[in-house]
Amino acid sequence: MPDTAQTRSTGTLAANIEASQRVMSSLTSLAEPLERATALVRDALLGGRKLLCCGNGGSACDAAHFTAEIAGRYKLERGGFAAVDLTTNNSLVTALINDYPPAEVFARQVEAIGSAGDVLAAFTTSGNSENVRLALKAGRNVGLATMAFLGRGGGLCKGLADVELIVEDDTTARIQEAHLLLYHTICEVLDPQLAAARP
DSSP states (O other): OOOOHHHHHHHHHHHHHHHHHHHHHHGGGGHHHHHHHHHHHHHHHHTTOOEEEEESTTHHHHHHHHHHHHHSOSSSOOOOOOEEESSOOHHHHHHHHHHSOGGGHHHHHHHHHOOTTOEEEEEESSSOOHHHHHHHHHHHHHTOEEEEEEEGGGGGGTTSSSEEEEEOOSOHHHHHHHHHHHHHHHHHHHHHHHHHHOO
16 A cells, blocks of 8 residues: 555554554553542532643643533533633733843732632643742642643652543653543532522
C-alpha cells in the first residue's frame, strides 16, 4: 500500500485510539481523589460559593470548558452556579502580565476575587506551569479548597493542592483527554444535585 497522507492518518488514528484507551483505563486508580474533588465542588457551589479555574496553554481551554459546564449547564436544565474562568478576560490578563511578573497572572486574580469556601481547579499537563503553581499557593493562602489536574507525575505542583488528579502519562494530548473525562465525570455526578438545588 502506498504511503499516502490517508494511510498515515489512519495509522496515527489507530495508534492514538490505542494509547488513549490505555490512559483512560488507568483512570480507575483516581476514583478516590475524584470523589473528593467532586465533594469540594459540590460543597462550594451548594454553599453559595464559587468555582475558580485556571490552566496554562491548552489547559486554559479546559479551565474555560469546566466553568462553562457549571455556570451554564451540563446535561440537565437548571439554574447556573458561580464559576469563573481566570484565563479569558483579555483586558485583565494582558494588564496583569504587563504590569506584574507574568507568572502571577492567576495568583493575583485568586487573591482579588477568591474567598474562603471557594474552590480553585488548576490544570497543567506538565505539573510545572509556574502560573498554575503560584495560583495554587495563592489559593491556599486565601483559604480556598484546591484541586489540581496534573500529568507527568505531578511536577512542581505536586503536593500543593487539597486533591490531586495526576494522569500518569507523558503525552500532553493524552493527559488533556483524560482531564476532560475527569471533569466531565465531576459534572455528571453533580448534575442532578445542582438541578435539585436550582431547578
